[in-house]
Amino acid sequence: MATLHLVPVIDEGLGNSTYLLDIGQGRALVVDPERDLREVRAEARRLGLTVAYAAETHLHADFISGVRELQHAEGATVLAPEAGPREFTHTVLHDGDTLDLGDFTLQALATPGHSPEHLAYLLLDQGRIAGVFTGGSLMVGTAGRTDLVSPDMTVPLARAQYHSLHRLMDLPDDTPVWPTHGAGSFCSAAAGGERTTTIGRERATNPLLQVSGEDAFVDALLGSLGTFPGYFLRLGEINRRGPVVLGATPALPTLSADRVKELHEQGAQIVDSRQPADFAAGHIPGSLSIALRPVFATWLGWLADPERPVIIVRGADQDPEDIVWAAAKVGFDTLAGELDGGFPTWRISRATAAGSLIEAGGMVSGAEASAAVIDIRQASEFAAGHVAAARNVELGGLAELLSDLPAGPLVVMCGHSERAMSAASILERAGRTNVTVLNGGAADWAREAGRSLETGL
Template sequence: MSTVEVVPLVDEGLGNSAYLLDLGDGRAMVVDVSLDLRATSAAARRRGLTVAFAADTHLHADFLSGAGQLSATEGTQVLASAAGHREFEHNGLRDGDEVDLGGLRLRALGTPGHTHEHLSFLLLDGDKPVGVFTGGSLLVGAAARTDLVSPERTEALARAQYASLQRLATLPDDVAVWPTHGAGSFCSAPPGTERTSTIGREKATNPLLRAADEDAFVTALLGSLGSFPPYFLRLGEINRRGPDVLDHPPALAGLNVAQTRSLLAHGALLVDARPVADFAAAHVPGALSIPLRPVFASWLGWLAPPDRPLIMLRNADQDPAEIAWQATKIGYTNLAGELTGGLAAWVAAEQPTTTTRLVGPGDIDSPVLDIRQTPEFAAGHLPGALHLELGDLSSRATEVPHGPLVVMCGHGERAMGAASLLEQAGHRDLAVLTGGPDDWATATGHRLETGA
């Protein structure tokens, strides 16, 4: 029985898991760590480990890799696909290459699909396969999307993904499966609580591994692809070149009201990270609402432009370091700073504010705009609700009718973001639903509609 210790480091917001592998000699290997290395460093420090190796399964689209940062600051050896043509120091591996980890061995398995250069890493204790870091290949109950490289290559990569999953399925049933993408990831992981699995369990339960043939697999995989944030199309190339090495942790510089007004007048955008109720009660006109929570990074990357200076506004009890790190790990280097003193300072300087009305599930008095993802909407929505995904709203706000409107999502956070975008586009008489479709059904006793 192997005593190998693998510690998952879960980023709930991005829906991903990095892994810390204790090599048993005071050293560790990490797999698919982001540039936000706080959890990785803390886990290694608690165990008295030095990170000797950092393996990346692929060129990540949803976060900046921390492997180059570890290499530059700690002398960590980076292991990655030679086919990725990374432009920073690394050990370029090809299918079948092995790395001696000091008793344990790591074998590279070519598993293209999610990206063209994707590797899985099989961990061997002696000659015994213990587990496989599958990255964006075999996931728990799924396989990662294949449409992030280019539209022209989506189907070809889906067929490569089929072959990769079939290859992984030949491993012994008791081999652990340690994927990077999990529930909550826009890289196409299904909902669920399990983030690791085994080859045997996936063969028995994963619908894509049980597809009748390659064509059925491709149809199922491509049919499951939803929308994704636009920053996904930029980060792969940044990761190939190598993210800039940080010489200090990211931070939010303080800006007074006059500086904030000047920046806003010259094209900056104010991002309000306060909770929904606070934004509703009073906010700076034109501000974008993205409440600070685990998924802050994803929605910042979806709704805020990467090429406009961003000014943050928060409550005193919200951590500015968390805001800065969430922005930094998705490549947002355009943070101009934060409004010192928050909204209170703005009000004290006699600057204007506006409000957004909140309504309860039993008090809807206007047409409804549902801005959830299409699969969420199809699973159950209010009868007659309009539907437009939040990620599409900036470019399609003109399609939304003017007049009284209740904006809704699952809880209220995304809906407030949508309302703030509509306010920027000139819409008025908006309200945000506090709750979601199930709350409405419970409050009214009416049934939800299903289907797109």
């Protein structure tokens, strides 16, 4: 029996796990790699491994795949499902196919649902089940969403997902389950931070496996789905055609303030990655605030226009590599550049704008106490607990709902302040004034107001 050396490389922002498996003789299998391979490669170097195989469970919609990067740089053999044919060299696996990896054998299991072509991969050690890579089929406490292909496929794929999960339930209870999607993923992750599980645990506790019958499963799965970023509808096709191989870290050229102004006037977008307090203290008029943190890629992909150049304004302490790789993960391969010297260079001789950031106490008893409150969190977050009289307008849909917002002063809030500052910058671009951002969340308001939060929508 081989020793199982499996390393999960977790992207906290996108909510996904890439798995690096030592398959013997200095070689590795990587399952569902993202385009930003810095940590995967660091783990491989640490273990003295070269990536020999890069397997995909499905055509990913939430990130640009890294399989072509591994194929190009390391000669990795790409393994992929039969359906959804990719337009680059790969080895097609069908249901039941097996592949000798060396110390282990990989067996493909058709598990359509999250996508039509979805495969799970059973890992075998001398015929014994060592675990199963379930991608976006069976996940911790839930299953992958089925509404990413087309509206007319949502219910048929949900029915397929039902049968796929029950096929996986034929595995022994002690089988380790290694999903790709997890907490934080818009591909339908349940609450909680655990990212791996077992067949037996899911059989006993997964709510979707406690319902009776296929129709009840479909209703439960579809009823749990929230909104998702619009870029999900375009990345799958990029992954099918084959993403551009970047090789090295994408460049982020420096741009003078004059050049930034010129490009902005020509339609370029300015994305300010500094933290909310810095943005509030001063920023370039018309810029979009997206604070650099693990979820930067998600909100860049959701809020920025992929058809227009993007200029970055970052803090001196922010690593440009983190910015360009986050952008590349959601299809922004080439950024126009960054403001040379950052915002301090701009403010020397050019017009600036400022925002308003208040603590919870000011929202309770200060001048903003009478302002309309807009909570821009996801509906599920809002339903779990929100300020009385707050209105829920999700950040991802804010730009389409500007005319529906009440006139007059607004207080915008989220869980901390990052998303709320993004919303404030969108409102500023639309000409709204008297917009204040809460530096905190609903719990801070409740503590200051001495009141309980309301629940439900």
